[in-house]
Amino acid sequence: MANMKILMVICDGMADRPQDELDGRTPLEDASTSTMNKLANDGQCGLMNPIGIGIVPGSDTAHLSLLGYDPYEYYCGRGTLEAAGLGIYMKPGDVAFRCNFATSDENLTILDRRAGRIASGTDDLAEAINGLEIDGVKIIFREAVEHRSVMVLRGPGLSSKVTETDPHHEGQIAWKSTATEPEGEKTARILNKFTKLSFNILDKHPINQARKAEGLKPANIILARGPGGVPDIPNFMENHGLKAEAIVGITLVKGLCRILGMEVPEIDGATGGADTDLDAKMKATIEALSDNDFVLLHIKGTDVFGHDGDAIGKRDFIQKVDDELGNLIANLGDDVLIAITADHSTPVSVMDHASDPVPLLIHGKGLRSDMVENFSELEVSIGALNIIDGQELMLLLKGLAGWNEKFGA
Amino acid sequence: MANMKILMVICDGMADRPQDELDGRTPLEDASTSTMNKLANDGQCGLMNPIGIGIVPGSDTAHLSLLGYDPYEYYCGRGTLEAAGLGIYMKPGDVAFRCNFATSDENLTILDRRAGRIASGTDDLAEAINGLEIDGVKIIFREAVEHRSVMVLRGPGLSSKVTETDPHHEGQIAWKSTATEPEGEKTARILNKFTKLSFNILDKHPINQARKAEGLKPANIILARGPGGVPDIPNFMENHGLKAEAIVGITLVKGLCRILGMEVPEIDGATGGADTDLDAKMKATIEALSDNDFVLLHIKGTDVFGHDGDAIGKRDFIQKVDDELGNLIANLGDDVLIAITADHSTPVSVMDHASDPVPLLIHGKGLRSDMVENFSELEVSIGALNIIDGQELMLLLKGLAGWNEKFGA
Numbered sequence: 001m002a003n004m005k006i007l008m009v010i011c012d013g014m015a016d017r018p019q020d021e022l023d024g025r026t027p028l029e030d031a032s033t034s035t036m037n038k039l040a041n042d043g044q045c046g047l048m049n050p051i052g053i054g055i056v057p058g059s060d061t062a063h064l065s066l067l068g069y070d071p072y073e074y075y076c077g078r079g080t081l082e083a084a085g086l087g088i089y090m091k092p093g094d095v096a097f098r099c100n101f102a103t104s105d106e107n108l109t110i111l112d113r114r115a116g117r118i119a120s121g122t123d124d125l126a127e128a129i130n131g132l133e134i135d136g137v138k139i140i141f142r143e144a145v146e147h148r149s150v151m152v153l154r155g156p157g158l159s160s161k162v163t164e165t166d167p168h169h170e171g172q173i174a175w176k177s178t179a180t181e182p183e184g185e186k187t188a189r190i191l192n193k194f195t196k197l198s199f200n201i202l203d204k205h206p207i208n209q210a211r212k213a214e215g216l217k218p219a220n221i222i223l224a225r226g227p228g229g230v231p232d233i234p235n236f237m238e239n240h241g242l243k244a245e246a247i248v249g250i251t252l253v254k255g256l257c258r259i260l261g262m263e264v265p266e267i268d269g270a271t272g273g274a275d276t277d278l279d280a281k282m283k284a285t286i287e288a289l290s291d292n293d294f295v296l297l298h299i300k301g302t303d304v305f306g307h308d309g310d311a312i313g314k315r316d317f318i319q320k321v322d323d324e325l326g327n328l329i330a331n332l333g334d335d336v337l338i339a340i341t342a343d344h345s346t347p348v349s350v351m352d353h354a355s356d357p358v359p360l361l362i363h364g365k366g367l368r369s370d371m372v373e374n375f376s377e378l379e380v381s382i383g384a385l386n387i388i389d390g391q392e393l394m395l396l397l398k399g400l401a402g403w404n405e406k407f408g409a
Numbered sequence: 410m411a412n413m414k415i416l417m418v419i420c421d422g423m424a425d426r427p428q429d430e431l432d433g434r435t436p437l438e439d440a441s442t443s444t445m446n447k448l449a450n451d452g453q454c455g456l457m458n459p460i461g462i463g464i465v466p467g468s469d470t471a472h473l474s475l476l477g478y479d480p481y482e483y484y485c486g487r488g489t490l491e492a493a494g495l496g497i498y499m500k501p502g503d504v505a506f507r508c509n510f511a512t513s514d515e516n517l518t519i520l521d522r523r524a525g526r527i528a529s530g531t532d533d534l535a536e537a538i539n540g541l542e543i544d545g546v547k548i549i550f551r552e553a554v555e556h557r558s559v560m561v562l563r564g565p566g567l568s569s570k571v572t573e574t575d576p577h578h579e580g581q582i583a584w585k586s587t588a589t590e591p592e593g594e595k596t597a598r599i600l601n602k603f604t605k606l607s608f609n610i611l612d613k614h615p616i617n618q619a620r621k622a623e624g625l626k627p628a629n630i631i632l633a634r635g636p637g638g639v640p641d642i643p644n645f646m647e648n649h650g651l652k653a654e655a656i657v658g659i660t661l662v663k664g665l666c667r668i669l670g671m672e673v674p675e676i677d678g679a680t681g682g683a684d685t686d687l688d689a690k691m692k693a694t695i696e697a698l699s700d701n702d703f704v705l706l707h708i709k710g711t712d713v714f715g716h717d718g719d720a721i722g723k724r725d726f727i728q729k730v731d732d733e734l735g736n737l738i739a740n741l742g743d744d745v746l747i748a749i750t751a752d753h754s755t756p757v758s759v760m761d762h763a764s765d766p767v768p769l770l771i772h773g774k775g776l777r778s779d780m781v782e783n784f785s786e787l788e789v790s791i792g793a794l795n796i797i798d799g800q801e802l803m804l805l806l807k808g809l810a811g812w813n814e815k816f817g818a
Contacts, residue, residue, distance in 0.1 A: 382790075392463070399763070407465065
């Protein structure tokens with residue numbers, strides 16, 4: 001029998017808890033999900049602790065785990081992942097940070113950590129900072145969505161062993177970075193010079209002058225957090241023996257997949273938000289499957305509604321995803337094993353990630369079924385897959401799809 | 410309460426997937442198995458990953474695991490197990506190989522790797538080779554079923570760190586063995602001399618002259634594979650504190666059980682195939698239980714039908730096994746805990762081992778029951794035993810049967 005291709009669908013933060021607004025049902029239970037229910041009914045289900053029992057996963061650490069990597073060994077910091085997601089490829093010795101454009105007064109007291117969620121002009125502001133040098137260290141700076149951006153420091157003697165400059169609360173002065181290990185001292189010094197320099201350059205920039213004139217908050221300082229060094233992660237293809245592509249909108253997961261050496265195409269309309277073009281992503285998935293052994297389809301919107309505390313919105317978005325998955329399934333060959341799951345729970349009532357395990361379904365022609373009839377956090381708990389750890393998922397999928405070699409005779 | 414005796418019944422490769430020929434049922438589901446169903450209904454069930462999640466087990470590595478040994482630590486190569494199965498007891502420094510009688514031309518090009526599946530005369534041919542010496546190394550050689558045989562090399566400076574001489578494809582010249590580590594150099598040299606010597610002796614042997622005259626393929630060369638050294642495995646009795654016997658037909662599992670120090674009687678009619686005398690094995694099992702704490706009953710036929718892709722044959726054989734188990738159970742005392750399982754899945758649709766977990770049932774007078782009513786891959790998934798790893802099985806059985814000491818007060 002030929003090996004099956006593997007399609008892993010991750011609906012970010014889809015798993016939830018019972019919500020009053022949904023009469024005590026979870027968004028997934030309350031949604032009409034005929035496609036996922038059919039797959040669950042015909043396939044095998046279970047629960048999964050993305051990282052481990054009781055652990056509250058980040059999207060980045062959870063994705064590492066679900067792709068078969070120990071996040072405690074391979075997590076390289078969010079700055080690095082965001083940089084890779086924006087196409088900045090780090091060299092040995094580089095240090096990356098996630099940054100915010102923020103609003104500051106002359107004393108570097110932070111008035112708004114997101115500069116009024118600035119929506120345009122950050123490309124020009126980034127341009128004014130990108131390429132600066134401080135004490136022989138080069139600043140590579142790139143804008144991302146809204147107030148977000150990424151910075152990579154390049155030069156001798158750098159280290160990610162430093163604290164961040166984002167004070168996390170408005171009304172506080174931008175924090176001074178300090179070294180958490182002696183090798184971080186130079187980096188902390190450069191970072192502190194950079195904070196001041198960013199204010200000096202940005203505050204007088206024409207874009208911010210115009211914002212002030214319009215009564216908008218100027219994006220006149222850069223706050224840095226999530227320092228990360230260059231990752232040393234085994235390539236996905238070498239690790240798993242599978243040619244792989246990821247269909248994903250958000251920078252963080254894009255970055256991770258790129259660092260793992262997966263193909264990550266840019267897809268028009270894949271925004272990484274609730275307004276993403278699901279249809280375009282499904283088409284890209286079908287295309288990716290024709291040329292790969294493994295495809296990761298990542299859908300972010302579910303998580304956004306969880307963070308916003310919007311139960312109805314989350315339910316309706318799940319329903320939309322299910323419709324689109326129906327079209328996808330109709331176009332899948334018999335040679336594709338499909339797994340549908342979440343990277344973590346983002347309960348509407350918590351408005352943040354939680355440690356609750358996520359539901360998992362696996363369906364493939366000729367594979368076993370179990371007693372589960374519908375795909376929900378509640379029902380999958382009697383499934384044949386029982387409860388697994390995220391790091392076991394790839395091994396499980398590869399085994400069922402025929403990729404694992406026999407051990408012994 | 411007195412400890413119970415433990416009877417572990419392993420139906421080799423019995424676990425399967427839904428099959429079209431059986432209207433989407435597995436052979437075990439489709440078979441009438443009133444005995445196993447009654448035991449499942451009264452007892453406790455679950456699933457088991459014989460070696461670990463996603464791992465495709467061999468029969469040898471899976472049996473190690475189910476008998477409580479880490480196969481990654483104790484697997485010693487198939488040659489060693491086959492040799493022990495044929496009653497050749499290795500001494501420290503010996504190296505064993507599984508061998509084939511094959512057909513070769515004068516240039517040692519292999520024309521048939523199985524010498525036309527030669528059915529008789531290999532005892533005489535083995536006799537012509539057994540006892541030879543090459544550079545002070547003694548050849549111990551024994552015929553097995555059909556074209557199969559086993560060789561043990563005995564002498565100073567040997568090692569199993571060598572490649573095999575079986576080219577695995579017809580039309581190729583017998584491979585030259587090479588050392589995979591420096592300590593294998595002498596063994597590779599001896600093995601290469603042996604390949605030529607085997608041709609020189611066998612090609613002119615009267616049995617092969619007669620075969621050629623009849624138009625049959627001569628069994629005129631020996632191909633060696635699966636090199637194995639002397640195992641260093643803790644004795645079953647010392648490891649588990651249980652006096653043990655194995656009722657088994659096939660050489661590979663016989664060998665493993667002998668290496669573990671279990672009693673392994675020769676049973677007339679136990680062929681290790683679908684034509685085995687199940688009745689004789691059941692009688693031997695009853696007898697073994699009278700004198701032991703632990704009995705392994707191994708039934709190979711289920712696996713054979715899986716490898717042959719024969720769903721109906723597999724179902725019918727399972728039914729036959731169930732009938733015989735009915736007779737067995739009727740003759741068991743109340744003091745026997747019985748566990749029924751498989752060493753791995755051999756789905757008819759895969760025609761080889763697969764990583765799918767196997768069903769497990771445990772039944773003993775006075776032990777708990779669960780919600781499972783029938784013994785099948787599907788139903789046991791809701792059982793109280795949940796899903797365990799093969800290496801946990803002995804501990805579980807010994808615990809339930811009363812053999813484990815209290816830890817603490």
